[in-house]
Amino acid sequence: xxxxxxxxxxxxxxxxxxxxxxxxxRMLEQLSAHYAIVIVSAGDFARISAQxxxxxxxxxxxxxxxxxxxxxxxxxxxxEIRLPADRPSVAARIAALxxxxxxxxxxxxxxxxxxxGMVTFPLLGTAAPIEExxxxxxxxGKRRRMLPAVREAFPEYTVALAGSSSFDIMPRAFDKARALxxxxxxxxxxxxxxxxxxxxxxxxxGDRPVLEAGFPCFAVQDYRELPARLxxxxxxL
Numbered sequence: 001x002x003x004x005x006x007x008x009x010x011x012x013x014x015x016x017x018x019x020x021x022x023x024x025x026r027m028l029e030q031l032s033a034h035y036a037i038v039i040v041s042a043g044d045f046a047r048i049s050a051q052x053x054x055x056x057x058x059x060x061x062x063x064x065x066x067x068x069x070x071x072x073x074x075x076x077x078x079x080e081i082r083l084p085a086d087r088p089s090v091a092a093r094i095a096a097l098x099x100x101x102x103x104x105x106x107x108x109x110x111x112x113x114x115x116x117g118m119v120t121f122p123l124l125g126t127a128a129p130i131e132e133x134x135x136x137x138x139x140x141g142k143r144r145r146m147l148p149a150v151r152e153a154f155p156e157y158t159v160a161l162a163g164s165s166s167f168d169i170m171p172r173a174f175d176k177a178r179a180l181x182x183x184x185x186x187x188x189x190x191x192x193x194x195x196x197x198x199x200x201x202x203x204x205x206g207d208r209p210v211l212e213a214g215f216p217c218f219a220v221q222d223y224r225e226l227p228a229r230l231x232x233x234x235x236x237l
Contacts (some may be wrong), residue, residue, distance in 0.1 A: 064179025
């Protein structure tokens with residue numbers, strides 16, 4: 001029996017870095033009447049809570065480096081881990097990768113540092129238009145070919161494909177599987193009682209560790225179809 005629904009954010013509940021659509025918000029409301037809901041995301045909780053329109057769900061941000069638990073109309077920060085990156089070293093390694101693979105010309109910043117210590121390597125730059133990002137690597141093939149080199153450049157980190165055109169680079173101990181496992185265990189919920197819903201379960205994807213850890217998973221190909229595809233969760237009740 002499913003007790004906990006765990007959602008990835010970008011590409012699953014909504015388009016990358018965009019607010020949730022009304023139909024998806026209503027879907028969460030309907031599901032929350034029957035299941036506990038948690039968001040497990042690469043982004044920080046402040047961005048995620050804004051994207052979901054302040055929907056009352058707990059948020060595991062930055063691959064579990066942040067844990068924000070819903071209380072009343074706000075959040076209580078239960079975990080805020082900060083392991084600052086060596087910024088000059090990280091920036092130099094990313095510059096070398098850009099030169100090697102031909103991505104020196106980018107819009108905005110070529111690297112984004114989170115306060116937690118997580119890093120995003122946006123191939124097109126932080127200011128690239130969303131339409132350009134979505135066209136860049138829809139099958140993730142370009143980034144999968146680069147993945148071994150990025151992992152080799154950052155042996156002390158975990159590296160995953162992220163968003164539509166980026167890599168996330170986070171301290172080795174953290175990933176979505178660990179974050180979700182700890183969250184469920186603290187609530188006495190077994191793996192088989194969790195359903196994780198994500199769009200990046202393939203090799204190298206940020207959601208992949210959840211699948212490899214043995215959690216039941218539901219793959220999303222097009223976030224716009226999600227409400228219809230998850231109808232089975234309430235139809236059987």
